Each structure stands twice: as C-alpha cells, then as structure tokens.
Amino acid sequence: MTEEVRTEFHQLMDEVRADLVQMGGMVAEGISAVTAALLAGDIGGADQIIAADDELDLLSLEAEEKCVQLLALQQPVAVDLRTILTDLRMISEIERSGDLVTNIAKAVARLHGVELEPRVRGLIDRMREQAVRLTAKAMDAYAERDAGLASVLNDMDDVLDDLHNEYIVAVFESHELGKIIIQHAVQLAVVGRFYERIGDHAVNVAERVEFLVTGELPEHLGANRARARREQDDC
Amino acid sequence: MLIALVTVAAALAVALVVLLLLVRGRSSAAERLGRVVHRFAGEGEERRPGEARLDHNSLDDWITYLESIATTAAMTANLAERDRARWQLAMNELAVGVVLVDEDGTVCASNALADEMMSARDAMALVGAGVTQLLESAQEGQARSRTVKLTGPPPRVIEISGHPVASDSHALGAVAVMADCTDGVRTDEVRRDFVANLSHELRTPVGAIALLSETLAEEDDAAVRTRLVDRIGAEAERVRHIIDDLLELSRVELEGTMAQESVAVVPLLCEVAHQYSEHARKQEVELVRPADSAIVLHADRGQLLRAVGNLVDNAIKYSDPGAEVRLSVAPSSGDDRAPSDALAGADAPVAHIGPSEVPVPADPPSGPSNGAWVDIVVADEGIGIPADETERVFERFYRVDKARARATGGTGLGLSIVRHVVANHGGEVMLHSREGVGTTFTLRFPAYQASP
Numbered sequence: 001m002t003e004e005v006r007t008e009f010h011q012l013m014d015e016v017r018a019d020l021v022q023m024g025g026m027v028a029e030g031i032s033a034v035t036a037a038l039l040a041g042d043i044g045g046a047d048q049i050i051a052a053d054d055e056l057d058l059l060s061l062e063a064e065e066k067c068v069q070l071l072a073l074q075q076p077v078a079v080d081l082r083t084i085l086t087d088l089r090m091i092s093e094i095e096r097s098g099d100l101v102t103n104i105a106k107a108v109a110r111l112h113g114v115e116l117e118p119r120v121r122g123l124i125d126r127m128r129e130q131a132v133r134l135t136a137k138a139m140d141a142y143a144e145r146d147a148g149l150a151s152v153l154n155d156m157d158d159v160l161d162d163l164h165n166e167y168i169v170a171v172f173e174s175h176e177l178g179k180i181i182i183q184h185a186v187q188l189a190v191v192g193r194f195y196e197r198i199g200d201h202a203v204n205v206a207e208r209v210e211f212l213v214t215g216e217l218p219e220h221l222g223a224n225r226a227r228a229r230r231e232q233d234d235c
Numbered sequence: 236m237l238i239a240l241v242t243v244a245a246a247l248a249v250a251l252v253v254l255l256l257l258v259r260g261r262s263s264a265a266e267r268l269g270r271v272v273h274r275f276a277g278e279g280e281e282r283r284p285g286e287a288r289l290d291h292n293s294l295d296d297w298i299t300y301l302e303s304i305a306t307t308a309a310m311t312a313n314l315a316e317r318d319r320a321r322w323q324l325a326m327n328e329l330a331v332g333v334v335l336v337d338e339d340g341t342v343c344a345s346n347a348l349a350d351e352m353m354s355a356r357d358a359m360a361l362v363g364a365g366v367t368q369l370l371e372s373a374q375e376g377q378a379r380s381r382t383v384k385l386t387g388p389p390p391r392v393i394e395i396s397g398h399p400v401a402s403d404s405h406a407l408g409a410v411a412v413m414a415d416c417t418d419g420v421r422t423d424e425v426r427r428d429f430v431a432n433l434s435h436e437l438r439t440p441v442g443a444i445a446l447l448s449e450t451l452a453e454e455d456d457a458a459v460r461t462r463l464v465d466r467i468g469a470e471a472e473r474v475r476h477i478i479d480d481l482l483e484l485s486r487v488e489l490e491g492t493m494a495q496e497s498v499a500v501v502p503l504l505c506e507v508a509h510q511y512s513e514h515a516r517k518q519e520v521e522l523v524r525p526a527d528s529a530i531v532l533h534a535d536r537g538q539l540l541r542a543v544g545n546l547v548d549n550a551i552k553y554s555d556p557g558a559e560v561r562l563s564v565a566p567s568s569g570d571d572r573a574p575s576d577a578l579a580g581a582d583a584p585v586a587h588i589g590p591s592e593v594p595v596p597a598d599p600p601s602g603p604s605n606g607a608w609v610d611i612v613v614a615d616e617g618i619g620i621p622a623d624e625t626e627r628v629f630e631r632f633y634r635v636d637k638a639r640a641r642a643t644g645g646t647g648l649g650l651s652i653v654r655h656v657v658a659n660h661g662g663e664v665m666l667h668s669r670e671g672v673g674t675t676f677t678l679r680f681p682a683y684q685a686s687p
Contacts, residue, residue, distance in 0.1 A: 025360025032386035118618040119671030125622050136357035143356060
C-alpha cells in the first residue's frame with residue numbers, strides 16, 4: 001500500500017470506530033429515555049424512541065458499508081482484518097440492543113395506566129442503571145482496546161442477571177397480591193428480559209474486543225474441546 | 236633562464252589570482268552567511284543585501300554570534316511553550332468545552348472539558364458525535380448549533396455549536412463550543428413550576444371554601460350543615476398550614492441563624508422522636524432513636540428541630556406499616572460525599588444540595604477545622620423517590636406524586652425549609668433514594684469546635 005492509500009484506509013477505519021461509539025451512545029441514551037418513559041407512562045416519549053431507532057439502523061448500515069468497502073478494496077491482513085471483522089460483529093450487536101430498546105418502548109403503551117409498586121419501579125431503575133453501565137463499559141473497552149476491562153464485563157453482567165431474577169419475583173408477587181393483572185405481569189416480565197438481553201449484547205461486544213486484542217475468544221476453549229473429541233472419534 | 240623567470244612569474248600570477256578568488260569567494264560566503272544569520276535573527280529585513288554587519292568579519296565572530304542567536308532561539312521557544320501552556324490552562328478554566336481543528340480536520344487544540352465530553356462512551360458520546368458533525372460543516376463554511384438533551388439521571392442539556400475559522404476568507408479550520416445549559420434550563424423550569432404550583436396550592440382550598448359556603452347558605456339539613464362546616468374548617472386549616480410554612484420559609488431564608496447556641500444533638504433527636512411518636516404509632520411505623528453520643532452542634536435549635544422534624548414527618552408519611560424510621564448522628568470526615576448506606580444500595584443515585592445553591596448568610600463563629608463534620612441521618616424503608624426527581628424534591632411546592640400529595644397532607648414546603656436551614660448553618664443535604672427500598676437524608680453540619 002502506498003502511504004496515501006494507507007492514510008485513507010486508516011481514516012475510514014477511524015470513521016467506523018467513531019460510528020460505533022456514536023451508536024453505543026445512542027443505545028445508552030435510549031435505555032435511559034425508554035426507562036423514563038416506562039416509569040412515567042409517557043406514550044409520546046416512547047413513540048419518539050421508536051422513531052429514533054431508524055437513525056440507529058441507518059448508521060449501522062452506513063458503518064457496515066464502510067467495513068465492506070475496506071474489506072473489498074484494501075484486503076487488510078492481521079490486526080486490521082481482525083478490527084474490521086470485530087467492527088462488523090459489533091455493528092449487529094449494538095443494532096440489536098437498539099431493537100431491544102424499541103421493544104421496551106412498545107411495551108410502554110401496553111402498560112399504560114398500570115400503577116407499579118415502588119419496589120418494581122426501583123428494580124426497573126436499577127436494571128436501567130446496570131444496562132447503561134454495561135453498554136458504556138463495553139464501548140470503553142472497544143474504543144480503548146482494553147482487553148482487561150472487556151474480560152470483567154461478564155462478571156458485571158451477573159449483577160444485572162441477579163437484578164432481573166429479583167425483578168421477576170417482585171412482579172409476580174405483585175400479581176399474587178392482586179396489585180396487577182396477569183397480562184400486565186407477563187408484559188412486565190418480558191420488559192425485564194429485554195433489559196437483561198441488552199446486558200448480554202454488551203458482554204458479546206466485550207468478548208469481541210478480547211478477540212480483537214488477543215486473538216482469542218472465550219468460545220475457543222469450548223471449540224478446542226470439541227475438536228479434541230472429534231479427533232478421538234476419528235481414531 | 237628567461238623561460239624559467241616567465242614561468243615563475245606566471246605561476247605567481249596564477250597563485251595570486253587563485254588567492255584573490257579564494258579570498259573573494261570566502262568573503263562572499265561570509266557575507267551570505269551573515270545575511271542568512273541576520274534573517275534568522277530577524278534583523279535582515281531592514282538591511283540591503285550585501286550590507287552585512289562589518290563587526291562580524293572572522294569566522295570566530297560569526298560562531299559567537301550564531302551561539303547567541305541559538306540561546307535567544309531556545310529562550311523564545313521556551314517562552315512560546317510557556318505561552319501555549321498558559322493558554323491551555325486558561326482554556327481549561329472555561330465553563331464551556333472548546334475544540335479547534337485545522338483545515339484537515341485534525342484537532343490542534345482542546346480544553347479539558349471538551350476532552351472529557353469528547354471521550355465519553357455513555358449517552359454523552361452523542362455530544363462528541365454531534366460536535367464532529369458540526370465541525371465538518373463548519374469546515375465547509377457553515378456555522379451551526381444544536382441542543383443535545385440527555386435523559387440521565389441526572390438529566391443534562393448541552394448546547395453545541397460549530398463555527399468556521401477564517402482569515403480574509405481563507406479557511407484556517409473550525410472551532411466547536413459545547414456548553415452545559417442544564418442549570419439554566421432547570422432554573423427556568425423551577426420558576427415556571429413554582430408559580431403554577433403556588434397558585435394551585437392556594438387556590439384549591441380557597442375555591443373549596445367558597446363553594447362549600449355557597450352550599451351551606453342554601454342547606455337546611457342540620458347534619459349536612461355540620462359536615463359542610465367541618466369541611467370548611469379543614470380547608471381553612473390547610474391554607475393556614477401553607478401560610479405558616481411560607482412564613483417560616485421566608486424567615487429561615489431572610490434571618491439566617493439568629494440564635495446560635497450549643498445544641499446537644501442526641502437529646503434534640505429524641506425530642507423530635509417524642510414529638511412524632513403518636514404519628515408513628517398511628518402509621519404503625521417504628522421510630523428508632525439514636526444511640527447515645529455527646530455530639531454538640533453550634534446551631535439555631537428551633538431551626539434544627541424544624542428541619543429534622545420535617546424529615547421524620549415525611550419518613551413516617553411515606554412508609555408502609557411495619558417499617559422502621561431510624562434517626563442517627565455521627566461525626567464525619569466529609570470526604571465521602573456519598574456515605575454508604577446498605578439500605579439504599581451503594582450505587583443509589585445521590586443528590587447533593589449544598590451551600591452553593593443557596594447563599595450562606597452567616598458563618599458559624601467556630602467554623603469546621605480539619606474538615607470535621609457532623610452527619611444527622613434520617614433513614615426510612617418507605618416508597619422512595621424516583622431517580623429523576625431526587626434533584627427536584629427540594630423545590631418549593633414540588634410534588635413527586637401530585638395525586639398522592641393531597642391524601643398525605645403537607646404543604647410541599649418541608650424539604651425547602653430543610654435545605655435552607657442546613658445552608659444557613661454552612662452545611663449540605665444529601666439524599667439517597669431507591670424506589671421500594673427506602674430513602675436516606677443526611678444533614679451534614681460543620682462540627683462545633685469549642686473555643687479554647
């Protein structure tokens with residue numbers, strides 16, 4: 001590659017990185033905004049959040065196009081290739097998180113007028129806090145290429161998983177006490193699941209960052225076991 | 236012989252010419268060197284070419300001169316470096332973020348606030364992305380601005396703008412400014428809500444009294460008349476409460492702490508607990524009194540009673556039967572702006588309402604030394620305050636739940652009074668809350684140092 005082409009190449013890679021950070025910011029803001037709308041029963045706010053997802057979709061398509069362009073025209077190798085592959089995977093992870101935010105927004109209308117118990121509201125707020133934190137930390141690990149931070153994200157996600165379990169219990173206790181009908185309890189349980197899934201996507205992002213930096217994925221361990229078994233069977 | 240003589244003469248002549256040429260060459264090189272050096276030293280412009288300074292004739296002179304220029308250049312570079320550092324530090328003091336890019340879009344200067352905002356990866360990343368876009372259009376010559384609203388909590392409103400930087404229509408780059416307008420937006424909101432809430436709070440009971448008395452005038456049934464009179468009495472009582480609290484608030488605001496004395500904290504808290512024990516019993520809430528301690532504050536006793544009383548009243552009001560309300564007092568270093576509280580969770584949102592929000596009229600005669608503070612804590616296991624409301628509950632007439640407000644009574648001024656009392660004493664209020672888990676109010680006062 002000539003010097004000029006290389007500069008152009010890295011500029012485009014930097015653009016993709018900036019796009020991804022912006023997408024992460026959109027998801028983080030989306031989680032906060034949708035939680036505020038959910039707790040306030042604000043259908044108008046929820047509709048705005050659903051509309052805002054189009055922006056995220058557009059941005060993710062643009063970023064993907066840039067990645068394809070880089071792959072097709074520059075034929076990168078080694079760390080550059082890993083970076084672009086990571087970027088491609090991350091785009092879909094973040095885009096999916098955005099869809100989950102939209103799903104919560106859609107539930108706002110279905111839960112309209114339902115008075116939630118303080119305990120349930122508090123748990124929703126804590127899930128919001130954890131989901132935002134995980135998303136931001138995953139983006140931090142990505143932007144800084146911080147494999148150490150990426151590796152602790154899985155443990156951080158346990159906090160969100162525990163909150164999710166506690167929340168499900170609280171929702172159904174609320175139903176048993178006759179505070180909410182079963183339809184609403186199920187709807188609320190599904191909402192909790194959306195928060196929990198956002199955390200999982202953040203963990204996926206972090207795993208991809210680990211791969212980017214170290215060339216290793218957690219899945220490699222399992223894959224090695226499977227490969228060993230396959231070889232044994234062949235003998 | 237003649238031939239030899241001619242040869243010698245010719246050789247001499249050639250040598251002379253060569254020597255002459257050499258000398259000429261050297262002197263012209265020295266002249267050129269002189270010109271270059273003078274240009275470096277910034278002295279050449281006024282001099283005509285060839286008019287090198289005559290006092291630098293030998294090579295040694297030039298070397299000495301060059302050395303002095305090198306020293307000056309190093310000093311100039313040093314000054315430039317200091318100048319740059321001074322600009323950077325001055326820019327860091329700005330309350331707005333500033334980013335300057337050159338014509339290629341490469342960042343050439345930015346201040347600390349801008350760096351912080353631009354490197355965020357949470358929702359704040361939207362500010363960074365917006366700035367990048369504005370800088371791009373500014374490089375194309377278009378000045379633009381935009382408002383980025385972040386939900387939080389805490390909610391934030393950031394105004395960002397991009398402007399082209401050009402000298403005589405020659406583009407040199409672009410500058411972006413990001414300003415946090417949260418406080419301004421919030422102040423407007425508070426002012427607007429205050430007027431609306433005040434008229435609502437005052438009009439409702441007055442309107443009710445007018446209607447009830449109209450009905451009373453046309454009513455003959457004695458039983459109904461009694462009921463109507465009772466209702467009128469209750470509504471009048473409500474107005475009286477509001478007026479009392481408003482007067483109390485303005486007194487606390489205007490007078491500051493008039494009557495400062497040594498106040499033993501534990502007996503004061505027990506007095507509050509005693510005062511509200513009947514209220515607590517009715518609500519089936521257990522009031523836990525503080526452990527014994529000899530902590531003394533220099534404070535206005537009446538105001539302190541009022542502040543703690545308001546908190547205890549709220550704590551009982553917003554607790555379910557069977558819950559506890561705990562009163563405690565402890566010395567504090569003041570380092571932990573967020574005292575750990577197992578109930579509300581270490582990561583619970585915190586609101587600080589410090590003296591910066593309210594002017595402190597009077598310094599306590601013996602101020603805090605070594606950062607020593609006293610924390611009075613009122614903790615409940617009640618319904619909690621939504622995360623996005625913790626900043627606003629201290630506003631006058633602000634209600635978290637408008638529907639519940641009338642059922643629970645109260646004037647909506649209690650926490651405003653608390654905030655002012657604490658500010659009067661040079662302290663701050665901290666609030667941790669989690670819905671469904673509980674709320675903890677910490678009143679942090681400067682510790683009383685007995686004068687020697």
